[in-house]
Amino acid sequence: MxxxxxxxxxxxxxxxxxxxxxxxxxxxxxxxxxxxxxxxxxxxxxxxxxxxxxxxxxxxxxxxxxxxxxxxxxxxxxxxxxxxxxxxxxxxxxxxxxxxxxxxxAGRSVPGVAEHALTAERASEIRRRLAEAPAPGTVAVVGGGATGIELAAELAEAHPAWQVRIVAAGQVGGWFSAKGRGHVLRVFDRLGVRLHEHTEVTAVTADGLSTTDGAVPADVVAWAASxxxxxxxxxxxxxxxxxxxxxxxxxxxxxxxxxxxxxxxxxxxxxxxxxxxxxxxxxxxxxxxxxxxxxxxGTSGPFAFRYGVQCLSLGRGDGLVQLIHGDDSMRPGAVTGALARLTKAAIVNGVVLALR
Incomplete structure (x- = not known):
């Protein structure tokens, strides 16, 4: 080289x-x-x-x-x-x-996603749909991973008049430690987010979601799957x-x-x-x-990497910093609340600084 x-x-x-x-x-x-x-x-x-x-x-x-x-x-x-x-x-x-x-x-193979759902990449359109709606309604966030959790919490806090539901094929935040997942569930309970776990979406329609557990009505579908x-x-x-x-x-x-x-x-x-x-x-x-x-x-050794933490923002004043091992497996401990939110903000801001 x-x-x-x-x-x-x-x-x-x-x-x-x-x-x-x-x-x-x-x-x-x-x-x-x-x-x-x-x-x-x-x-x-x-x-x-x-x-x-x-x-x-x-x-x-x-x-x-x-x-x-x-x-x-x-x-x-x-x-x-x-x-x-x-x-x-x-x-x-x-x-x-x-x-x-x-x-x-992912998820483009699910019928109706292209026509009736807004993927996470279309965040500006989600914002516009909520702002232009004639009256508050229901938002269904599909996906129980980090993207879906952060999106559901943020929407519920910013738009308290809207009903926010999160629909997940497995457990919402199921990979976290018991303490970490427990905190996510408590935040959702405080924000009024309704959970539909172990529920697979089979189609998206103009009226919401068709799932393996029945219909989930929604005025806006935010698709935040894997x-x-x-x-x-x-x-x-x-x-x-x-x-x-x-x-x-x-x-x-x-x-x-x-x-x-x-x-x-x-x-x-x-x-x-x-x-x-x-x-x-x-x-x-x-x-x-x-x-x-x-x-x-022109020279360097092989690429090496170890994980540090996993972190989420849960609205503007709350968050989760899940402690993990270097191989990404969970430790029991987690930091929650305002300190976790500030930690996540510092990491996110540091990402932009590190681009150069």
Whole structure:
């Protein structure tokens, strides 16, 4: 990796932007992404509830680096010719490709999702639907993971006249320790959030949800189910795992195309002693930082990672910091209340600072 390279980074999320700003200290980098502002995904529940958005301009983040932001959408990869194909008709050549297209909310195979539900990525539309409704009604949040929990709590606190329901195929927050899950349930009880656990959604209609436990009426459906990787990696011919995540080696290189690095939610990364990493900001940004430094310096050891904590905001004044082991398994202890909320806010703010 000695000498100057043209590095193309596709995707400007936590992983891609962190890699681009660091690699751009030495190499010429083209960052390809259609948006002009950073999508701070872990704060989208705040946007949905009508809070102020925290989305720095990409040009400000990459300022002072040898990074050019090309506003376009990637439509394909020519791995043989080493070119990225864009919706503008252009084909951008590269010496090294960093694939960081990330993930999207799953569930598009469920009938009616596309027509009647608003995925978590459409937070601004959720905010608008609530604001423009002629009268308060019912919001059904589908998904009992971190995104669904934060979204349900934020909406219930910001819009107390609305009835908020959370519909989950399993237990809401079921992976937390007993103390952690117990706190989530107490907060929901205080905010008036109704739980429909062990309930699978079979269809979304104009009137709400059809589920394995009967109909759940809703005026607005916010779809916050599990995440799935962008399909382009598999379509382009990169080796992927059964979930569609690109399989990489210890240095985050594609096992089938070593000139392509894959980071963030798009990568199936297994770290000795830690296991296969889950999707999320907590794993994506460390991958981006590692790879950006590796590309800039030309050498480094294999990627290493250990988990720290899992944290949630539960409205503006409450939260949960779940203590965990380095392999992401739960410890019994958890921090709750205002201290947990302040801790989560500090972590989230630090994420933006760490992009450079």
């Amino acid at each position: 000695a000498g100057q390279q043209h590095i193309v980074v596709i995707g400007a999320g936590y992983a891609g932007l962190s890699a681009a700003t660091r690699a751009g200290r030495r190499h010429r980098v083209t960052l390809i992404a259609p948006e002009s502002r950073f999508l701070h995904r872990v704060r989208e529940h705040e946007t949905a509830a009508g809070r102020r958005e925290h989305r720095p301009a990409l040009d400000r983040v990459i300022r002072g680096r040898r990074v050019t932001h090309l506003r376009a959408r990637v439509t394909g990869l020519d791995l043989t010719a080493r070119k990225v194909l864009l919706d503008t008709g252009e084909a951008v050549p590269y010496d090294t490709l960093v694939y960081a297209l990330g993930s999207r909310t 995440m799935e990787p962008h399909p382009l990696a598999a379509e382009a011919g990169l080796t992927v795992d059964p979930a569609g995540r690109a399989v990489v080696d210890a240095y985050l290189r594609s096992v089938s195309h070593p000139e392509v690095y894959v980071i963030g939610d798009a990568a199936a990364v297994t770290v000795p002693g830690t296991g296969t990493l889950r999707m999320g900001c907590a794993t994506a940004q460390p991958m981006g930082r590692y790879l950006g430094r590796r590309l800039a310096r």
